[in-house]
Amino acid sequence: MGRMSRSFFFATTVLCLLFCSSLLPGQTPQVGETRVAKWKDDRKAAFLLMFDDSWPSHVQVAAPELVKRGLVATFYINPGKGEYLKFATDWQEKLWKQGMVYGNHTMTHKGVKDLENAEWEIGECARIIREMVPGKAERLVSYGQPGVDKDAWNITPAQLEELLKKHHMIDRPPFTGHGAVYHLKTTEEMLALADKAIASGGMEYLVVHGVERTTPRLGYQDFWPLPQAVFFPLLDALKERSDRGDLWITDHISQHQYETERNAAVTKVVEAGEKAIKLQLTTTADPKYYDLPLTWVTRVPAGWKKVKVVHEGKEQKVSVQPDHTVRFDALPDGKLLLLQQEDG
Numbered sequence: 001m002g003r004m005s006r007s008f009f010f011a012t013t014v015l016c017l018l019f020c021s022s023l024l025p026g027q028t029p030q031v032g033e034t035r036v037a038k039w040k041d042d043r044k045a046a047f048l049l050m051f052d053d054s055w056p057s058h059v060q061v062a063a064p065e066l067v068k069r070g071l072v073a074t075f076y077i078n079p080g081k082g083e084y085l086k087f088a089t090d091w092q093e094k095l096w097k098q099g100m101v102y103g104n105h106t107m108t109h110k111g112v113k114d115l116e117n118a119e120w121e122i123g124e125c126a127r128i129i130r131e132m133v134p135g136k137a138e139r140l141v142s143y144g145q146p147g148v149d150k151d152a153w154n155i156t157p158a159q160l161e162e163l164l165k166k167h168h169m170i171d172r173p174p175f176t177g178h179g180a181v182y183h184l185k186t187t188e189e190m191l192a193l194a195d196k197a198i199a200s201g202g203m204e205y206l207v208v209h210g211v212e213r214t215t216p217r218l219g220y221q222d223f224w225p226l227p228q229a230v231f232f233p234l235l236d237a238l239k240e241r242s243d244r245g246d247l248w249i250t251d252h253i254s255q256h257q258y259e260t261e262r263n264a265a266v267t268k269v270v271e272a273g274e275k276a277i278k279l280q281l282t283t284t285a286d287p288k289y290y291d292l293p294l295t296w297v298t299r300v301p302a303g304w305k306k307v308k309v310v311h312e313g314k315e316q317k318v319s320v321q322p323d324h325t326v327r328f329d330a331l332p333d334g335k336l337l338l339l340q341q342e343d344g
């Protein structure tokens with residue numbers, strides 16, 4: 001073998017080792033084969049918008065601009081703070097009805113004097129949120145630690161953890177590196193976070209404080225106001241990524257529930273035939289707190305065009321993708337799920 005042909009032989013062998021294994025006939029997907037989607041609707045990544053401190057500009061600018069684009073966010077509220085109380089009616093009657101989700105940022109944002117005071121700052125805020133927004137009495141609520149001076153926070157990390165557990169709250173990811181205006185100034189810097197999540201299939205988030213207000217002109221802005229010239233194009237670009245199926249823009253608890261349930265999901269193919277597929281989809285996460293439907297992708301027989309999904313007495317109709325799969329949402333409750341070809 002000459003030098004050229006030897007290296008050619010070597011290169012072909014390496015290429016085959018790299019790629020041939022994925023082409024073996026035994027690897028063709030089987031009918032019924034089901035996977036849980038990494039994120040809702042089989043999107044590539046999750047992205048969370050968070051707004052802290054119940055600033056008036058959240059009601060005046062942020063929420064209306066989100067609604068315009070069909071986006072949602074988590075608002076970390078302080079129900080005992082002056083700015084909140086001034087717009088209490090909007091928080092109580094309006095924002096959550098528009099799909100916005102409330103997180104716990106303590107009652108007053110003044111810190112905690114001792115354990116008893118912490119119980120009120122955190123517990124009362126959680127109680128108000130659960131009372132204000134209809135839902136299960138003990139559902140999960142997101143917690144965002146307020147930024148206060150060290151000497152204004154007088155409980156230990158272990159005591160905080162106990163309180164969060166007691167009130168069924170989930171700590172959000174840290175502010176570090178994710179603050180609009182503080183860490184990230186331009187639309188491009190903020191979008192880079194979203195694109196990083198899309199590239200890795202993970203989750204990213206942005207924490208916003210005030211948003212610039214142009215009307216009414218009050219002569220002052222809320223804390224760390226995010227300029228509209230940065231904020232509006234950011235929302236447009238996020239919406240575009242959502243529309244093209246790359247980003248799931250959601251609230252912290254939904255993302256947390258999805259990830260927890262998905263990581264503990266168990267898929268069982270009970271039956272897979274030419275006429276029907278029967279599945280049993282389960283998660284080992286506690287159904288009391290983890291009750292968000294997950295997205296599943298199932299391989300169906302080649303001839304199927306439209307599919308009826310029957311689960312718990314409810315029916316949904318889904319189209320078959322060119323790769324002979326169907327995508328549907330279902331609670332991983334372990335109850336039998338039936339896929340059938342739709343006639344006509």
Ligand SMILES: [Zn+2]
Nearest residue numbers: 052053146147
């Ligand atoms: Zn804050």
